[in-house]
Structures are given as C-alpha cells and as structure tokens.
Amino acid sequence: MVPVRAACALLSLAPLLVLGVPPIWTQPEQVHLSYPGVSGAMVVTWTTFNKTESIVEYGPLGGRPFEMSTKGDTTVFVDSGEELRKMFIHRVTLTGLKPAAAYLYHCGSDEGWSDVFSFTALNDSISFSPRFALYGDLGNENPQSLARLQKETQLGMYDAILHIGDFAYDMHEDNARIGDEFMRQIQSIAAYVPYMTCPGNHEATYNFSNYRNRFSMPGQTESLWYSWNLGSAHIISLSTEVYFYLEFGLELLFKQYEWLKKDLEEANKPENRVVRPWIITMGHRPMYCSDDDQDDCTTFDSYVSGTVWSEAGMGMMGLYQVRRGRKDTKPPAPGLEDLFYRYGVDLELWAHEHTYERLWPVYGDKVYNGSKEQPYVNPKAPVHIITGSAGCRERTDKFNPNPKDWSAFRSTDYGYTRMQVVNTTHLYLEQVSDDQYGKVIDSIWVVKEKHGFSAWF
Template sequence: MKHCIILLLMIGVSTCKNIYPRDVNYQPDQVHISFGDKTNDIVATWSTFNDTASMVLYGVDSPERQAEGASVLFVDGGKAKRRQWIHRATMRDLNFDTRYVYQVGSEDGWSRQFSFKTPPAGEDWVVRIAIYGDMGLNGSMSLPFLKRDVEQGKYDLILHVGDFAYDMNEQEGRVGDDFMNLLQPLAAAVPYMTCPGNHESAYNFSHYSSRFTMPGPESNLYYSFDVGPIHFVSISTEVYYFTEYGIKLMVEQYEWLKRDLTVANMDINRRKRPWIILFGHRPMYCSNSDDIDCSVEYTRTGFLGLFGMEPLLKEFGVDLVVWAHEHSYERTWPLYDSVVYNGSYAAPYVNPRAPVHLVTGSAGCREGRDHFRRNPFKWSAFHSQDYGYTKFKAFNKTHINIEQISVDLGGQVIDEFWLVKNKELSFNQL
C-alpha cells in the first residue's frame, strides 16, 4: 500500500488503481448490452471483482437519467473458486430510433461512456444483423472487420450462434473475462444476442448462463424475441448432447418451443411478423468431412427418437434456420428430411417449400477451419472454408438478403442470395 501511495503522488489515481490485483477492483469490466422484454428495453450487463452497487446512467445527449439494477455473485467452478459480481440494469421504455449514451458502475467506479441506437418502432423497417458463431479469444479473425462495421453503424443487433472464447472457463475463468472485454467494442454498442454451444458446457453451462442476459421468463438457454418483421427463436442444441445435466431440460425446451412457435404462427402474429428464424449451435445439416454431428444429429431426429425439432420447423413454417459449430460456411437449398423443396427450378428461394439452413461458424478460433466432403450432398447449395461472417438484411415482410463475407479476401462478398416470400405458404404439405 505504501508503494501505491508513493506512486499515486507521482503519476495519479488511475495508474495506481491499475496496479491493484484484479480481484479487488471495483471498476466495471466486460460491458455488453442486449434486448430486454421489448426492443426499447435495453439491458446492460457488466462485472466487477468486488461487491458494489449496480447503476446505469443514460440519456440522449448526456447520461442524466439513472436506472438501478442488481448483481449476482458468480463463482467459477475451477479449483480457485474465483469470484466476480455480475451486474444487470435495464434502461426501460426508451424512445425508438434514438441514440443514447450510457455508462455503468457505481460511486466506487464508473465505466467509460458508451452509446447505442434503439431500433425503429413497429415492423416496417430494414433490420440489419451480423451473424456468426465459433469466435475465440485467440484467432478471432473476423473481429477487426466486425469492429469496423459496428463503428460505421451497420448493424441493429448481432447474433452470436454459440461457442465463445475457447473456453470461458479456462484459467479459472480469466479467458472468459478477457474474451468479454475483447467483445466490448461490439457488444457494448449493439444488442448482442446469443445461444449456447458445446464449448460452454463446463460446470453445467454456468459461464454462459451467468455472463449473458437474454429476454423472457424462461432459461436464457432458450428464448425468443421480435425485431421488425421477424420472430427470432434461440435454442440450445446442447440439451441433446449433455444429458448428464438432465433430460428434463431437453423436454422443457421442446415443449416451450412448440408453444412459442404456435403463438408466432397465429394469423394475427404471422401477418405482423411473417418471418420466423430459429438459431442454435449444432447444425441439422452440414457436408463437412471431419465431424459426425450432422450424420447423427439429435436436434433433428430427437433423443432416442423423441423430441426431434425438424418436424416443428415444417409444422410451423420456420423460414430460416441458422447454425454454427462447423468452422466453415454453408448454405442449403430449401430442405426437409434431406429432400430439396425449391420454390422453382429458376428461383429456388422464391416462395420456397421448406426451411433454408445456414451454417456460419467461421468467425475464427484456435481450432482452425473445418473441411468438406469431396462430394457434397445434393442439398448443399454453396460452401466455403474462408474465415468470415454473415450479413443479414430483412428489407421488409417479403424480402431478406444474406451475404457471406470472407475476411481471407479482405471483406469480399463470396456468397449472396435473396429469400423471397410474397404469398402465403405452408410446409405442411411436405
């Protein structure tokens, strides 16, 4: 302490604060935001390494308003039982289509000032999203490109489709801390929506469940939310694989998903939000050569033949299904039960007769790229091993544009297609 006081006199408080061990630091760490129960409710989440109050200061021109939140003690499952407090505070009923500035913390220490823009109201606006999975602390090849895009205001939200940090629990949780700070330029500026992957399984997915705040009253392992003309559904594919944590959760998710899709598919809701998009980590379909997950896919076929999700995609007319897990990119033709159901020979994605599947797990991690079979399946429309990420734009209730960006090629678009739905369709005839 004596050395710190001497250093304080010489070079100031902030430098002195930085030489304290991290686990006695009151400063906010790992700041990120997500949607609350509505798109104009924004939840700020952050960590401190000592217990302190949870407050967010926010406003349009300056942070003059205050919202109080709460914190939960999170203890890593490793030998050191390393502790941190994870704070949450919600900025409620914000003006739509408005830029806000905010900072989080307490009188013991405040973060720097961040900003975000709320989405427009209603359903009739262009929704812009970056989508990817499998981004690690090391080898995060897409991150510089995503940072540039976020700085230029190109996205209304981000979907991270599982597998974070590689792995958040490593080094007694320090890898998770460093990764969340690495994400902060993205996740503190744009609502960061997630689902769990297999790399989050340690200690019963406790790092994922504790670090991220997703909307709805259910487990944050599965939830749904509405943005513009889209109903998004996030699921955990991992409940089919880590059954030591309980088959009960798999059954609960399946029953919840059926209820959620039933409501989303009601005429009054489907007219408002005609697009239903589901995302989860492990794909139902892929043509990679180095993984058996897509050959024995429990999310599709179910556990012991029960609770398979693919029939629900058909029953409720899910338009697009987004996956990751494979460290590559792949687009399918409209597909159900391994059979192609194109809208027409000339325009396969115009009024398609089955869901389209997209695998986008090439954001970059220490495990490298995944390779493809020499002879891809007939339902595979395009695939690439390039590192990259997906740009998604829902222009309106009838047209969605999707591009795959290759960071190997400096940000070049290597795949693009339009998903068009300009008449009422039912997949129940399959």
C-alpha cells in the first residue's frame, strides 16, 4: 500500500508542478502597421513574451505568398508595474514596396507565425486622395465604435487611421495586461492600415513608457511628435502633454516647440507648400472646447488650474495652456495657437473631450468665417475638430449649455470622424454616430483656393 500512497501523493501535486513551469510565449500578437514617412515603406510591429527572431514574410496579392522576407530588430520593454512584466517588441521595416500595390504578409519566426494579413502600400502621388478615420479616447472597456471601425477597415474604406491620444484606459493597468488586450483588440484594424498615433493624458504613467515602447511612429522622438506626407497633405502629430507633465522634463516642451517651428518652416517653403498645401495637425487636448466637465472646457479652452504660492503665502491661479502657453515656467513656455496661425495651419484635430465638436474658423477666441453663407470656403483662420467619443469606460461628456460663438456643431453621441483630402483645394469631413447605427450626423467641405499665412487676409 505504501507505493500506492506515494503515487497518489505525487499525482495530487501534479497540477502544482505543471503550474510551476512558465509558459513559452513565442507566438506573435498585437500586430500593427505604421508608416515611417518614407515612400514605398511600411513598419510592422508586434509583441512576443519570449525572445524570438523578428521576421516578416510577404508578397504581392495574387503572387507567390511570402516570396520576400525581411528581418528587423527587437527591443525589450519592462513595464514598471509591481510584476515588472517583460515583453519583446519586434519592428520590421519593409522597403521597396510598389505604391498602391496590395500585399499579403505574416510576421514572427520559426518559433511561431501570426495570422496572414494584408495591406496596401501608400500611394506616393500628390494627386492621391487619402481617406482617414480619426478619433481619440478609445478604451478596452466600452469601446463602442470599435466594431464599426473594424468592419469599415475590412471593407477597405480607409488608407490610414489617426488615433488622437488616450488608449486602452489604461495601457499600464494590471501590470500592462490592459495594454496587451487593447493592442489585441485593435489588431483587426491596425494590422491592415497604418495606425498613426499621438500621446494623451491617459498614457502619462511611468513617463509614457507603454506608449513610447508599443508604437513605432516616424522620426527619432519615441513617437511623441513627428510629421509625414500623404497626398496633398503634410500631417503633424504632437504631444499636448508636454505642457502638463513637467515632472518628466520641461525641456521636452521647448524641444517640441522648436521642432514644430522648423517643421512648419520647411513645410511652408514655396516649393513644398505648392505640392502639399494642406497642413493638418493632431494633438490630444484641444485649444478650444465647450464641454461642461469641470475640467479643461469649463472656461472654454484647454487648461489646468492650480495654486502657485508666493513667498508671502498668497495664492494665485496659474493657467497651463496648450493654446496660450505657460507663464509659470522659466523661461515662459510659448503656446501653439500663434505659431500655427503664423504658418497657415489649415486644420487642427483634437480629442480628450468625450464628445464631437466642430468649430467655426477661429483665432484668438474670435470667429473668422470665409463668409456668412460659406464659412468654410476660404476661411480666415484654422478649422478645429474635436473627436473624442470613440468609446471608453469614462463614457461621454455633457456640454456647457451656453457655448461661445465659435462652437458650430456639437454631439454627445459615441462615434468617430472620417476625413478625405480630396485635392489641393478641397477637404471633406463627416461625423459618424455609432449610437445612430452609422448615420452621418455632420459634414463639411473645407475649400481653400489659397493656403499659408497670406490666406487669412
């Protein structure tokens, strides 16, 4: 009987012994594309939880599958949560792609391959009319617009996605497992079209480390700010958060500002502006907004109020603003509205507020419509769109019942925005309500026969 008892004891311990063996995680997941800003190129990024090679095998649609192969690099990302979870981020840049050609691909290594995905290489023609879906504030919980966006991506409706900050809610939570799950959720979009991003306030934990490590945007700024060209548009992505999280370095605010100034100067050179006359910016926190959220919009522009104490112990309010800058820094930090106006930025895309709001052309808190009958035909100031209602656990916001004159249209429906840069003079925007089963609830044509600073006069 003793041997039998010993055997039974070992069997009872078997589950514990099995649980003690760590799993092998060599299977690729969280696959997503981004455009590196170079014609004929695409970046494929994915995650594994054990170290493997980084390989993409691909080939033209209709040709021999996987006839081409490219290797890339792997970086180790250790989340700063209690468990210090380690993941391996793989990046492979495909080059020599034929513009507008469709490709099949998979990624991974001989230790595990992803599903087969497809993408269309971006058309590098300046006459190309790219189509975008744009939104911010999309979470892992209550991602209401996600299913519609997944289907429309699979129908081939978009050439690129612009995610204007705030991901997953939040990527760092549960030792970054929420970030993993969110990246799996968007794979059905981001593995098929370039998924272009900017950081929001919900990425701030651990100095934006989950955002900086998971995404692969152009430039050498860990995806914090960059620019790229598509069709007749020059698109600039920026971090509004450098105005709010000074504990991570005041120098980032000034470094981004100087970069923006140089980028806008280059884009405004006559030989460049004539080719790509549209300048479009995307940043998370808006310059103007009219939500009644007891936060940024309660005073109608993006700010955070705080108490700054003088030596005499007297308190005063400090306004830290994307639009007008910060006066409490040394030197004072410049805002972005004057910079964008001076260089003739045509369209400014924002999120952060969990609503949709379209503004009349506005500068300096004043409306500058093209005309009373056609406000967006040759407008005399930039056009602002706020699109932060894709869906997250914080739900949608309410509006201030008495907005300023610059507020043209507002909706609290869950939804997202579509944009098409049609040609050098015409740009189309429309808002989709997911609450109303995909109904287009707002649309405008922005028509500009002239671009640049002189277009304002």
